[in-house]
Amino acid sequence: MPVGAADITALTHSITPSLLPFIGLELAVFVYPYVSDKKNALKSVVTANLVAMTFFIIIFLVTTGLFGENLLKSQIAPLFNLSRYYRMPFIGRVDLFFILLWFPLLEGTFRAYFFTTYNSLRRILPFQNRKVFFGLFVALSILLSRIPADLVQAFQLAEIVSISGISAIAFLILCYLFSFINKRGVKAG
Amino acid sequence: MSRKLILSIIISAFLLAGCWDQKLIERTGFELQLGIESGAGQQLLSSSNYPAIDSKLKNQDEIITAEGNLLREIRERRNMTAAKAIDGGKLQQILFSAEIAAKGILDILEILERDPLNPPLSHVVIVDGSPKELLEKAETFKSKPRSALYINQLLVKNINSSYLPDTKLYDFFIRYYAPGLDPITPLIKLEANGIKALGTALFAGDKMVGRIDTQQTAFLLAMMGQLTKAELFFNSINQEKANSLKKGVSLTNIRSHSKIRVKVEDQRPVVDISLVFKGSLVEYRRDELDHPRVQQNIEKQLAKELKKSCLEIIKYTQGIGSDPMGIGDLFRAKHPVYWQSVNWSDAYRDAKVNLKVKLDILQFGAIK
Numbered sequence: 265m266p267v268g269a270a271d272i273t274a275l276t277h278s279i280t281p282s283l284l285p286f287i288g289l290e291l292a293v294f295v296y297p298y299v300s301d302k303k304n305a306l307k308s309v310v311t312a313n314l315v316a317m318t319f320f321i322i323i324f325l326v327t328t329g330l331f332g333e334n335l336l337k338s339q340i341a342p343l344f345n346l347s348r349y350y351r352m353p354f355i356g357r358v359d360l361f362f363i364l365l366w367f368p369l370l371e372g373t374f375r376a377y378f379f380t381t382y383n384s385l386r387r388i389l390p391f392q393n394r395k396v397f398f399g400l401f402v403a404l405s406i407l408l409s410r411i412p413a414d415l416v417q418a419f420q421l422a423e424i425v426s427i428s429g430i431s432a433i434a435f436l437i438l439c440y441l442f443s444f445i446n447k448r449g450v451k452a453g
Numbered sequence: 454m455s456r457k458l459i460l461s462i463i464i465s466a467f468l469l470a471g472c473w474d475q476k477l478i479e480r481t482g483f484e485l486q487l488g489i490e491s492g493a494g495q496q497l498l499s500s501s502n503y504p505a506i507d508s509k510l511k512n513q514d515e516i517i518t519a520e521g522n523l524l525r526e527i528r529e530r531r532n533m534t535a536a537k538a539i540d541g542g543k544l545q546q547i548l549f550s551a552e553i554a555a556k557g558i559l560d561i562l563e564i565l566e567r568d569p570l571n572p573p574l575s576h577v578v579i580v581d582g583s584p585k586e587l588l589e590k591a592e593t594f595k596s597k598p599r600s601a602l603y604i605n606q607l608l609v610k611n612i613n614s615s616y617l618p619d620t621k622l623y624d625f626f627i628r629y630y631a632p633g634l635d636p637i638t639p640l641i642k643l644e645a646n647g648i649k650a651l652g653t654a655l656f657a658g659d660k661m662v663g664r665i666d667t668q669q670t671a672f673l674l675a676m677m678g679q680l681t682k683a684e685l686f687f688n689s690i691n692q693e694k695a696n697s698l699k700k701g702v703s704l705t706n707i708r709s710h711s712k713i714r715v716k717v718e719d720q721r722p723v724v725d726i727s728l729v730f731k732g733s734l735v736e737y738r739r740d741e742l743d744h745p746r747v748q749q750n751i752e753k754q755l756a757k758e759l760k761k762s763c764l765e766i767i768k769y770t771q772g773i774g775s776d777p778m779g780i781g782d783l784f785r786a787k788h789p790v791y792w793q794s795v796n797w798s799d800a801y802r803d804a805k806v807n808l809k810v811k812l813d814i815l816q817f818g819a820i821k
Contacts, residue, residue, distance in 0.1 A: 335630035348573050349623045357542070357572060 285320055287429035288373070289313065293436055294380045378405065479506070482515065482537035485601035488584025489561060490550035492520040497561065499527040500585040502600055503539065514600060516588055524564045544575045545601050547622065548584035551654070551661060559629060559659035565622055573623040576608055579654040579661060581642040590643055597647060604648060608639060611650040615674050615683040616667035618653050629659055633781020633797055640664055655775040663773040665766060672763050675709040675728060677778050683707040687758050699738070702755065704814070707732035715783045717791045722804040724780055730759060733816035742817045752812045760810040767806050774798050
């Protein structure tokens with residue numbers, strides 16, 4: 265408090281880190297060719313992002329209200345800390361349950377990226393036998409998951425993935441803008 | 454199909470088991486209490502307590518002490534004598550000596566915030582004396598439960614009675630980092646036959662600068678809007694019988710509602726606090742308490758006593774520069790221009806406080 269006390273320059277600094285939670289938007293482009301109801305595709309993408317945005321706003325309000333802006337800005341994972349600060353009778357550490365629930369959500373995210381990558385690679389590479397290719401892809405994914413040896417390396421890898429995700433979104437936006445200049449392949453209407 | 458399913462379950466059990474970084478419970482000593490005080494040579498002296506499950510004696514706790522500059526360093530030194538690997542994931546209380554609290558405790562607490570393995574729900578408690586001595590002596594109280602359980606029960610009971618503030622590790626951090634709001638913690642002391650709840654340790658920033666007793670804690674919590682089911686005692690009211698040993702009046706089941714408004718008058722902060730107490734009279738004397746006139750007189754007298762006590766606390770906190778009610782926080786939100794133009798710690802000492810207290814005694818017991 266008071267709201268808006270920080271000037272515009274300070275507020276613009278928050279744009280880049282705020283983009284990271286919206287990574288996943290680019291998946292819509294990969295999935296789009298397989299969507300049967302193409303008329304409602306845009307509506308579904310916008311709805312999904314609105315749900316995500318609502319969730320982020322709620323988390324922002326709750327964490328700011330609880331921690332205050334000074335403590336909040338010193339925290340790396342406020343949502344995780346929210347679960348650590350929550351007092352529940354009979355359950356000593358709510359944060360451990362939070363981590364337990366986090367895995368299925370993480371699996372959902374991972375699966376989407378996993379199959380998108382698999383599908384893209386299958387189209388690019390000249391493999392005929394899908395079963396063998398899928399087996400190799402699974403093996404490769406497991407091997408890649410073994411690269412980060414500790415938490416520090418896991419954070420470094422996460423940063424690379426985040427930057428790649430933003431780059432993918434930026435590339436798609438550039439392609440979209442380019443379509444206004446180069447009309448080849450652009451359907452009218 | 455079922456073969457494939459069984460096979461995939463077996464494979465996933467190996468892949469997803471997460472056998473990395475395992476901790477065997479029987480080889481781990483779960484630290485329940487951590488005492489911190491000044492050691493020899495400007496170092497920290499830490500005492501920690503964990504249940505010695507495999508001890509030769511039953512219900513035995515092991516207390517290990519070590520000195521060092523950092524808590525992590527101390528933990529490793531403790532591990533050199535401990536039978537088990539010490540783990541702080543179940544820490545219940547962090548006990549600081551009043552002497553070290555006066556120098557500031559934020560830097561010491563930093564590791565507990567930085568390392569997510571440490572629980573932020575541990576109570577931060579100030580000990581009037583040596584935490585090491587308190588932990589060692591608590592083990593010898595035959596009629597009391599184990600030390601960690603005893604202190605936990607003592608804290609919870611007194612917090613529920615509003616005799617102690619409820620300050621967990623994260624409460625301390627939130628209050629410390631909020632401008633215009635200072636932390637408060639429970640204050641306890643070792644006595645001959647037990648541990649006594651003394652009241653509240655008041656902080657300015659991360660330094661302990663004063664203390665108030667249990668009754669004053671209840672008044673402070675009332676002004677902070679956190680009073681719950683308290684019991685209050687008043688030493689004198691009306692004309693006491695001169696020859697009676699019993700004096701005063703006791704109220705029970707007290708609840709309160711507080712409203713704090715802030716304004717700036719002539720560049721001076723002005724705070725208007727409105728307090729309404731509601732409760733039942735539980736002990737007094739036979740004095741025609743069924744008459745409204747008598748009831749109103751008692752309410753008026755006690756409201757005056759309450760006002761006097763609350764003003765004393767406010768004056769005291771202003772004098773020591775501690776702002777547990779978050780008056781500064783209110784000024785920051787409501788009058789940001791003024792907040793930025795003054796040094797709040799100086800302005801707070803100079804603040805004018807107007808207090809209105811109302812007491813409603815809802816019940817006068819089963820006799821007139």
